[in-house]
Amino acid sequence: MKSLEELKRIKEETLKAMDLRQAKDRGKIVVAMGTCGIAAGAKDTLMAVIDELDKAGVHDVQVVQSGCMGLCDREPTIEVSMKDQPSVIYGDVDDANARRIVREHVQGGQVVAELVIKRGNL
């Protein structure tokens, strides 16, 4: 360690690893992880959401799990709630769809209409 620049670099790198502990206030993605969801592949969905957000450098959206939302035939389901917007529930969210939702909805601000089950809170 010989300079402040190096110190800043370590700070930025470590902040990424500590990212989960930071306040995230731009939005929240809830992945339903009931038995039905897990059976339908919700775990892959969860990891795909996290991976895609990370690749896109999005650090202000929280990803959490919830129990079954009661839409078992459309699992895996996720709920995307961006700040100041009505939340959207998506069904049949496999790996590819999860990545698409992150790109189009979270980053692009465009709801992926064909996967929508419901708009607004349940």
Added chain:
Amino acid sequence: MIRNQLLICAGGACITSGEKSVKDVLVEELAKNGIQDEVQIIETGCMGACDLGPIVVVYPEGTFYQKVTPQNAGPIVSEHLVKGRVVSGLLYRQPTSETRAQTREEISFYTLQVKRVLRNCGVIDPLSIEEYIARDGYFGLGKALEIGPDAIIQTIQESGLRGRGGAGFPTGIKWKAARDASGSPKYVVCNGDEGDPGAFMDRSVLEGDPHSVIEAMVIAGFAIGAATGYVYVRAEYPLAIERLEVALTRAREYGFLGRNILGSGFDFDIEIRIGAGAFVCGEETALLRSIEGKRGMPSAKPPFPAQAGLWGKPTLINNVETYANVPPILINGAEWFRSVGTAKSPGTKVFALAGKVQNTGLVEVPMGTTLRELVFDIGGGIPGGKAFKGAQTGGPSGGIITADYLDMPIDFDSVKELGTIMGSGGLIILDEDNCMVDVAKFYLAFTVDESCGKCTPCREGTKQMYQIMERITDGKGTPNDIGKLKTLGRVIQQTSLCGLGQSAPNPVLSTIRFFPDEYRAHIEDRKCPAHACLHLLTYSVVSEKCVGCTACARQCPVQAITGQVKKAHVIDQATCIKCGSCYEVCRFDAILKE
């Protein structure tokens, strides 16, 4: 790819209540569910709410699980992490309603605090220097090297930071005196000899955020022109020593200690000195003698350590909490520091809340916070609906703040006016069941024990005071005892060599001042109003209420209770050892305690 982080509080109290076994269960459960690569477990320093431990916080949600045991920890993995269902049984139950808090932000114990000194405790992994850096660690040092010694000292002076070890001496003046002192080499010392019974903020900072102290000591060394620093920690703090050692090694690897720090040409290193746990070694001149390898005994001041300290050389000595305040002051400036607290005592103070209060633990609040806010809003009030009687501040060197002063803003100067001291921040809450004479006797016993014996007023005087106190609580006090205690106390205060002796009479004088009736009751009526002093206590059977169930007679360990079945029993006062077990076991309120 990590999707969740589990923060487990690995502060001293949580470790004692089983944190390691909880962690083992969580590790096992993660593996059982095949998600060990997706969830990271991080052990942090003290989260403060020690009575709720062991504590586990699940991120990103920040779900706060308390009183986790190896038996109930499993569902945090199998329910929360696997199925997304919050384990509601482990959430904190709000004291005033039936609802449960999901996160720390919903618990008043946390929301009313301002964490500056404890900014990283319970948030980062204390063994990770990178996490410290990520929270702006060592940027204060970077700034310090850039602005130079004079500007550093000016910033500390302007901030108004005062010594957190007890006396509240302006830190900037100390630093300037050490810089201006002639003599070489100079030394920087950290006083981590936390001795007040009940105070553990310094331990928590060393355990939870050791780099904050290291960084501040390097800054101090640069400011006064020293190349060597010593951290004096007591041997009773093995975890603090262990984590400090790891932190020192990491700091050397990263070049924050050693030669040519951050390319500035400045050299500095730190060594740990382990004390044997003598209270007097918290006194700075005694501490310095102890570092020199001599017997820890104080010497007269002046000369002050800044002029002639370690090995007679100029030495800057500050307390752990004082140092932990320094890096953020350099980063954010003096104005920022003054933005909380009172005009003459800016900043925050960490208090160790203990005794008769719902939420015990470590709390950091702005100076000027009232005792009412500390005890009732943050502390959750007195358990069992009992009445608040007073708070002992400053441990054995302090005194009582009574219920009349609940709304007085607490800072260095206001507590002094009440005849007590801020001390290191120990705050023991007392309720109606505490006898003030007994409490004062307890603290006096502590100083009698810890007096180093060098000067007569402290060695002999405290012993004489203790014998009078013992006489009073034994029911053998005489009417002029109070006068004797006051005279002795004043003489000891004025003639003792060091702070230990000078402050030793405080608990007695303070309780005489605020609770004269309790002393009189002990001396004149031979009664202890709080029923705490055993010799002044009698247990007897109220024969009208006694149904002769024999429960008390069977419970009595010395067979002092006799009587026939279904007939009133009798306690033989000569045999009774006043253990109170009959009082506890009786279901008919037939035992009278007076």
